[in-house]
Amino acid sequence: MSYDHKAIEAKWQDRWESEGVFHTTEDSTRPKFYNVAMYPYPSGELHIGHVRNYTYIDLITRYKMMQGFNVLSPMGWDSFGLPAENLAIETGIHPKVSVEAQITRMKEHFRKLGAAFDWSREVASHDPAYYRWDQWLFLELYDRGLAYKATAPVNWCPKDQTVLANEQVVDGACERCGTLVEKRNLAQWFFKITDYADRLLDDLDELDDWPDRVRTMQRNWIGRSAGARFRIPIKDLAASFEVFTTRPDTIFGMTFCVLAPEHPLVEELISGTEHEVEAREYIVRAARESEIERLAEGEKTGVFTGRFAINPVNGKEVPIFIADYVLMGYGTGAIMAVPGQDQRDWDFAVKYELDIVRTVDAGPDWYGEAFLGEGPTINSGFLDGLDREGAKERIIAWLEEQGIGEGAIQYRLRDWLISRQRYWGCPIPMVECPECGLVPVPRDRLPVTLPEVEDYAPKGRSPLAAVEDWVATTCPRCGGAASRETDTMDTFVDSSWYYFRYTDPHNDDAIFDRAKAEYWMPLDQYIGGVEHAILHLLYARFVTKFLFDIGLSPVTEPFMRMFTQGMLVKDGAKMSKSKGNVVPPDRYYQEYGADALRLFELFVGPPTDDAVWNDSGVPGTKRFLDRVWKMGTATHSFVERDPNDDDAVLMAETHRVLKRVTEDINRFHFNTTVSSLMSLANVFQEYLGRSPVEKTFDEAYRVMILMLAPAAPHVAHELWEMRGMGSMLANEPWPEWDESLVAESTVTMVVQVNGKVRDRVDVPADITAEEAERVALDLDKVRGWIDGAVVRKVIARPPTVINFVLG
RNA sequence: GCCGGAGUGGCGGAACGGCAGACGCGAUGGAUUCAAAAUCCAUUGUCCGCAAGGGCGUGUGGGUUCGAGUCCCACCUCCGGCACCA
Structure with missing residues (x-):
């Protein structure tokens, strides 16, 4: 006998809505619970992978409500981004039109799921009333020197005349047309997240209710390492280059140096040497590869520059190489190579037949290659005999005395590049004036709204740059003719603060009211995919700290408790529109109802793990x-x-x-x-x-x-x-x-002989060890196994297990 | 390559260092039915055995422990992230 799920589900969805059951306001008489699922990109169809995520958040909302909490669970839309823009390029449909149609569809899906969201607080990042606060945030950062412009390379497809995301670069070629991708340097905007590196790292320790794996990933991503920075002179040239190393104690083991292919000194180094042609070819090849491809290369490749560097500690001349395993974006773009203590350097040294000098005594039992362990320093002049830390201190002091270097902390974390040469994003509120330079748009003239464009197809510049009457403006400072910034912001900027906006979504005077944020923040629960474990969470934490610093946010960390759920997999791949393996929930709503689907989504496996969909x-x-x-x-x-x-x-x-x-x-x-x-x-x-x-x-x-x-x-x-x-x-x-x-009065005790289960017996839950042993020895089966042997030891863990160890 | 995970029946999975396979799916047999669907009952890791019972079994190889799916070391495979997908 089946119940009429269609009638029942429609009835209760209506009642929850009409009675405003999940509509929430601040209420100081009850404990609050702020419960958020990462707001989705409105891809239109909610597939059963989404349903899984939203079932989790919904279950928590309802459970916490029943526990007496004043629960806020809002929903919104991460509605700027590439998919809508690509659709617009293909079809000419305005992203706003397609995205809003998809939002309507997704809301209907959420309704059919029975989702308990407070829709009165809905936000969408493409709404000017929302993104004007992105722009406000940008200006606040700019005023404090935390937003700055600098040049940075982008992937450039010469045929499509457009910037490519790393994921659009496949084997060094444009995913769409197959043309080889080039690197181009563009002036772009950055947020100075590195200023917050220490706090972002240190505060992870407080986030006890975060998954350890997420905290570990964030720590490694920030990658703080202490070492030294120093200059290495070049033989026969009045030039030197700077290197950073985490192991200055191994400096006597430097047998070669490596520069990144993009290093500014490379040109000077190779010109006129007999290796020039070969080196140039190598640099061109390296420029085509993405960072991941460069690091993934099984075998290290490189090319000799024909030049030598002079090791400052012993005057030894060592060859300088160019190799793509050194990145310009990390450290100084140049390294001292110590093959004895670094495996990548070891591999490189073996391949190019370079010297290897060990500077750490690995002991007589070591037959491996690079030795990363601890041991007394050897072959290192005045450092000999010191341990790693001692040698580090000594050499840093020496470098400082000589005036060629110093102790330094290096982060793997880079500043956040927020410029996008795209249409469908939040315009950056800056003006470039020939007289005054870069001038921020005054806050009372926000939002700078996205203009209409006739053609979304890229033509060698940001689509906004083609809208001449939008670009042409007056300088807010001098009133003269000026032009607008034509890049838009990374959509991660939109998503870095939306959970603050939910607390005060209709505020036209401020990004949010501090009193409201004080009531709701921080989130008591945040749920999202593990694929967001690093970037989104790090950016959100950074922005929260910044908002705290300017006196707006009451908290320094936004998410008290974080939960990262696994993906839904079908046919061996993550369920996604692009893979073409999405399963829409509609037929389940029709045939079995939302409750049955919800229950199965919960039942399908541990929420943290990926789950395989089984019809x-x-x-x-x-x-x-x-x-x-x-x-x-x-x-x-x-x-x-x-x-x-x-x-x-x-x-x-x-x-x-x-x-x-x-x-x-x-x-x-x-x-x-x-x-x-x-x-x-x-x-x-x-x-x-x-x-x-x-x-x-x-x-x-x-x-x-x-x-x-x-x-x-x-x-x-x-x-x-x-x-x-x-x-x-x-x-x-x-x-x-x-x-x-709940308490059990009798328990089934397992009786083991030599760790193998031989019998089971029901015993009182409060049985003593002695009694347990007596009862167990009384069992025929147990006696059969023990007879004729010596019981050497009895391990009794009453009332669940007893183990007889025979001698 | 680097960082982070995961590998248990035919399938999804369960299991504070203490009964491996809960719960469900599927399959097989039965009841019900003119028949089917639905429902209900039973069986269902594997090998040996008529049975009682026993052997083996949580990716591979080692180790720690009275006892390991669980802890440690090494390896294999798969998945996520790697900064312009979100």
Whole structure:
């Protein structure tokens, strides 16, 4: 017997909306809970991979509401970005038109899912009322020297006349047309996130409710390392170059140097040498490769410049190479190579037959290649005998005395390049005046709105640059003719602060009101894909700290508790529109209903793991819901009798499951939450098959419905109302378990001999070790294994296990 | 390559260092049905055995432990991120 999921789900979706059940306002009398799922790019179709994520956030919203929290769970749209722009280039449809149509569709999907969002706080990053605050944020950063312009290389497709994202570069060629990609230097805007590197790193220690893997990834991404920076002179040239190393203690082991192909000194080094032609060819090849390809190269490649550097500590002349495993973007773009202590240098030295000098004593048992371990310094003149730290200190002091270097901290983190040569993004609110230079647009003239364009296709410059009457403006400072900045901002800027805007989404006077942020911030729960573990989370943390510094944000960290969920995989690939393997949820809504789909999404696997989509699972969860429905609506042949063991078993199981479900939700083990509920339904079936008492059933069933409410809200609400327990289940309190019912009086003890299970026996839960041993030795099977042998040791862990170790 | 994860039945998965495979899917057999669907019941890691029972089994190889899917070391495979997809 199936319930009418279509009618029931539509009914409750209407009631939640019309009664404003999830509409939230500040309420100082109740504890708040601010619950956010990363706002999505409005790709139009919500597929079952999205459904999984939003089911999690929805379950938490409903659960926390039942626990008495004032829950805020808003939703919005990361609606700027490349996909809508690409669609516009292909079809001429304005991104605003396509994106807003998709938002409408996605909202309908969310409704069909039964999602408990507070839609009164909806934001969309392409809305001028939103992005004017991106621009405001930019100006605040600019005023404090944290937004600056500098040149940086971009991937450039000479045929398409456009800048390419790294992911659009495949094997050094444009993904679309196959033309070899070039590097071009453009003047672009940066945010100075490196100024916050130490705080971003140190504050990770406070984020105890973040997954360790995310914190580790962030730490490694920031990559703080202490070492030294010093200059190395070049033989026969009045020039030198600077290197950074984390291992200045190994300086005596430097047997060659390597410069990045883009290093500014390269030209001077190679010109006129007999290696010039070869070196130039190498540089051109390297320029075509992406950073990842350069680092991924199995074998290190490089080319000799024909020049030698002079090791400042011992005057030794060492060859200078150009190699693409050294990046211009990290450190100084030049390294001292110490093959004895660095594996990449070792590989390179072996390949090009360069000297290897060990400066750390690896001990007699070491037969490996580069030695990274600890040991006394050797072959190093005045550093000999010192340990790593001692040698580091000594050599840094020496470099400082000589005036050629100093101790230095190096970060792997680079400043945040926010310029995009795109149309569909937030315009950067700057003006370039021939008289005054770069001038910010005054705040009272924000937003600088995106102009209409006739053609979205790139023509060698940002699409905005083609809109001449938009570009032409007057200088806010001198009033003369000036031109607007034509780049737009990285969409990560939009997403770095939207959770602040939710707290005060309609404010026209400020990005948000501090008092409102004080009530809601920080987020009590943030959920999103692990693919955002580094960039988005780091940028959001940076912007929060900046907003704190200017007195707006009440917190220095935005996300108290972070949860990163896995992806949904189908046919061996992440479910995504571009892979063409998306499964839309509509047919599940039709055939089985949103509750069955939600339940299966929860059940499909651990939320942190990737899950493989299996079509046949949803009927299973629907069967379960049908069984629960049938139990609650069919007439049972209840009997009048005194309470017996059957009643006790039902109540005990109900409370045990209640405890388990509560704990599992708290730990985000939603898959086992569902299995526990399924097991409980099986216990109900058994109970009803015996001689059920109505009062016992009603009491247990009531708890069952309450537990079902966050996961399968529609059917739970309907049952709740039908059975006359109240009119709006969402507002009912979450039940508490009775510890005395949960406790087990007897437990099955496992009896092992030499660690192998040989028998099991039911024992009282409070059995002592001595008694346990006596009971176990009484078992025929156990005696059979022990007889004739000496029991050397008994490991008793009553009441669950006892192990006899034979001698 | 670097950083971070994950490998358990036919499938998704469960398992505070203590009964490996809960729960579900699928499959097989049965009940019900004129028949089917739906529903209900039973079986379902693997090998040996009539059975009782026993052997083996959590990617591979080692180690720690009375006891390892779980902890440690090495390796293999797959996935995510690598700064202009979001």
